[in-house]
Amino acid sequence: MIRRLTIDWPVPLPTDRAGARPLRLLAVSDESDRALENERNREAIAPIDAVLGAGDLEPDYLAFLADAFRVPLLFVRGNHDRGANWVAHSEQLPRPLGARTEQVAGLTVAGMSWPAEVRGRALRDEMAAWRQALGLAWKARALRGRLIVLSHVPPRGLGDTPEDHYHRGFAAYHWLCRRLRPPLWLHGHTSPAALSDWRVVWGNTTLVNVTGAVLIELVGAASSGVTIGPQAVRTTEDN
Numbered sequence: 001m002i003r004r005l006t007i008d009w010p011v012p013l014p015t016d017r018a019g020a021r022p023l024r025l026l027a028v029s030d031e032s033d034r035a036l037e038n039e040r041n042r043e044a045i046a047p048i049d050a051v052l053g054a055g056d057l058e059p060d061y062l063a064f065l066a067d068a069f070r071v072p073l074l075f076v077r078g079n080h081d082r083g084a085n086w087v088a089h090s091e092q093l094p095r096p097l098g099a100r101t102e103q104v105a106g107l108t109v110a111g112m113s114w115p116a117e118v119r120g121r122a123l124r125d126e127m128a129a130w131r132q133a134l135g136l137a138w139k140a141r142a143l144r145g146r147l148i149v150l151s152h153v154p155p156r157g158l159g160d161t162p163e164d165h166y167h168r169g170f171a172a173y174h175w176l177c178r179r180l181r182p183p184l185w186l187h188g189h190t191s192p193a194a195l196s197d198w199r200v201v202w203g204n205t206t207l208v209n210v211t212g213a214v215l216i217e218l219v220g221a222a223s224s225g226v227t228i229g230p231q232a233v234r235t236t237e238d239n
Helices: 039-045 059-069 084-092 126-139 171-180
Strands: 002-008 023-029 050-053 073-075 099-104 107-112 148-151 184-187 199-202 205-209 212-219 233-238
Touching: 002 205, 023 059, 023 184, 039 059, 050 059, 059 073, 059 084, 073 107, 099 126, 107 126, 126 171, 148 171, 184 212
Parallel strands: 002 212, 023 050, 050 073, 107 148, 148 184, 184 205
Antiparallel strands: 002 233, 023 212, 099 107, 199 205
């Protein structure tokens, strides 16, 4: 099932797309969506401007999506993104967003991969998450309120499972969300079955659990005339 989300973006978007249509992002994480293997299904959701990966997906699957839609790929690595398959396919992919910003489709995306590992094994490290958050707060300070954050782990208390230590969000990410106020924060890591909703609206930030696949349409301020907020989020779901 490919979920759809439409958000009113707080500033004008690039206007070089056909008919000034909404900017369309395919966000994926954790579970490959078999519907996307079917060409007719891909044609039904095209055109896409970029693929964003929020972690715990095989590198060949990410490369397949980027090639199939013929669009740029940005991704972060999750706690399971280790091992021989990643070594074998690393040259097929761009460099992952570790804790930095990058431009795609005219937008700035700030990424945070799983923050720590020891001897090739993912390690949950709150201090490493704080180093990520502090670094991004500095790098992206001029873009407060108008960038996308892409992380594997959600902020603590905002789309996580607090009772499960390993799947609890990072407190540092919660601080960063408050600091940068991004209109959109995309993450994975949390099982949708553990949540009442795959979206959380906190202030002017919409946090989206993109486990599986979510098609996101951004409508620029010049077209919508509204600022992002709870009233600006619209969703549908496709089989």
